[in-house]
Amino acid sequence: xxxxxxxxxxxxxxxxxxxxxxxxxxxxxxxxxxxxxxxxxxxxxxxxxxxxxxxxxxxxxxxxxxxxxxxxxxxxxxxxxxxxxxxxxxxxxxxxxxxxxxxxxxxxxxxxxxxxxxxxxxxxxxxxxxxxxxxxxxxxxxxxxxxxxxxxxxxxxxxxxxxxxxxxxxxxxxxxxxxxxxxxxxxxxxxxxxxxxxxxxxxxxxxxxxxxxxxxxxxxxxxxxxxxxxxxxxxxxxxxxxxxxx
Amino acid sequence: xxxxxxxxxxxxxxxxxxxxxxxxxxxxxxxxxxxxxxxxxxxxxxxxxxxxxxxxxxxxxxxxxxxxxxxxxxxxxxxxxxxxxxxxxxxxxxxxxxxxxxxxxxxxxxxxxxxxxxxxxxxxxxxxxxxxxxxxxx
Numbered sequence: 001x002x003x004x005x006x007x008x009x010x011x012x013x014x015x016x017x018x019x020x021x022x023x024x025x026x027x028x029x030x031x032x033x034x035x036x037x038x039x040x041x042x043x044x045x046x047x048x049x050x051x052x053x054x055x056x057x058x059x060x061x062x063x064x065x066x067x068x069x070x071x072x073x074x075x076x077x078x079x080x081x082x083x084x085x086x087x088x089x090x091x092x093x094x095x096x097x098x099x100x101x102x103x104x105x106x107x108x109x110x111x112x113x114x115x116x117x118x119x120x121x122x123x124x125x126x127x128x129x130x131x132x133x134x135x136x137x138x139x140x141x142x143x144x145x146x147x148x149x150x151x152x153x154x155x156x157x158x159x160x161x162x163x164x165x166x167x168x169x170x171x172x173x174x175x176x177x178x179x180x181x182x183x184x185x186x187x188x189x190x191x192x193x194x195x196x197x198x199x200x201x202x203x204x205x206x207x208x209x210x211x212x213x214x215x216x217x218x219x220x221x222x223x224x225x226x227x228x229x230x231x232x233x234x235x236x237x238x239x240x241x242x243x244x245x246x
Numbered sequence: 247x248x249x250x251x252x253x254x255x256x257x258x259x260x261x262x263x264x265x266x267x268x269x270x271x272x273x274x275x276x277x278x279x280x281x282x283x284x285x286x287x288x289x290x291x292x293x294x295x296x297x298x299x300x301x302x303x304x305x306x307x308x309x310x311x312x313x314x315x316x317x318x319x320x321x322x323x324x325x326x327x328x329x330x331x332x333x334x335x336x337x338x339x340x341x342x343x344x345x346x347x348x349x350x351x352x353x354x355x356x357x358x359x360x361x362x363x364x365x366x367x368x369x370x371x372x373x374x375x376x377x378x379x380x381x382x383x384x
Contacts, residue, residue: 160265160276164265209343209346213275222346223347227347
């Protein structure tokens with residue numbers, strides 16, 4: 001077991017420099033440390049000016065996503081011991097604009113997420129007096145996987161289509177649209193299908209499949225997108241048929 | 247964000263990396279992806295070859311003999327060989343991906359991925375056997 005490990009961390013201080021560079025730090029190696037622990041060690045002991053986002057330390061909040069040796073990962077779940085002997089490269093999530101050091105702007109994702117209307121929409125709300133909208137375990141099972149998304153944006157950083165076509169609405173937003181489409185209480189699948197059939201919607205996806213591989217919550221956004229494409233294609237063929245729904 | 251704050255989508259101080267032309271060499275799955283996309287070129291070429299063959303067939307025995315002679319040239323043998331590899335890659339990767347798009351539920355339970363992919367392979371083998379039977383009989 002090495003006594004220490006080197007981290008090469010992206011620094012970008014827009015008031016001082018015009019582009020990011022890597023700065024190396026030597027941190028003690030501990031078997032149970034993850035990259036986020038090492039970053040916190042740097043912040044507390046070596047360089048207080050290093051900026052990065054984090055919160056829960058247990059893969060729930062989705063704040064600490066970064067590129068670790070070129071792969072998008074939650075740094076709270078990326079053990080130093082998996083990337084020995086180092087140096088371990090820690091960079092901000094790729095394809096997103098860098099605000100400072102390891103902090104990226106997530107405004108684009110937030111905007112896209114809102115666009116797919118990820119909430120339950122009813123044609124007509126039933127009165128409160130009639131009680132809740134009940135759901136069976138089987139109905140829950142239909143969408144549960146897609147509801148596990150924590151908005152960490154690792155899937156965006158894994159998607160070359162998003163890098164090349166920044167307008168692409170992207171994996172997580174589409175998976176969350178599908179989550180509501182499959183919810184028995186929701187009645188707006190049609191509306192979302194139209195939003196997702198626009199130019200920057202699901203048809204931009206060419207099924208690279210990396211979004212699913214990097215997802216820390218096994219959401220399978222690639223699956224969600226292909227399933228929606230199937231729905232879209234079937235819908236289009238129905239439109240072509242003379243007796244189809246117009 | 248307070249109500250008075252203006253959100254600036256293209257902040258001048260934010261740094262944007264340009265995506266390299268060589269992005270697809272970044273990791274192995276990107277390379278596989280680009281190769282899979284490239285297979286469509288060979289699928290298209292084979293379709294054109296088939297059309298050429300049909301045209302020769304319609305034009306008569308002489309034209310067909312000419313077509314066959316062309317196909318024996320090293321260029322076409324090589325093209326067909328490389329084409330075969332790419333088309334096998336195309337078929338196998340897409341069959342393996344089919345379960346992602348097709349969610350079939352039987353009695354409330356999702357049919358496992360290997361069943362969906364397996365059915366594709368079985369259909370492939372059966373159709374190939376049927377085609378071979380028709381060809382070898384004559």
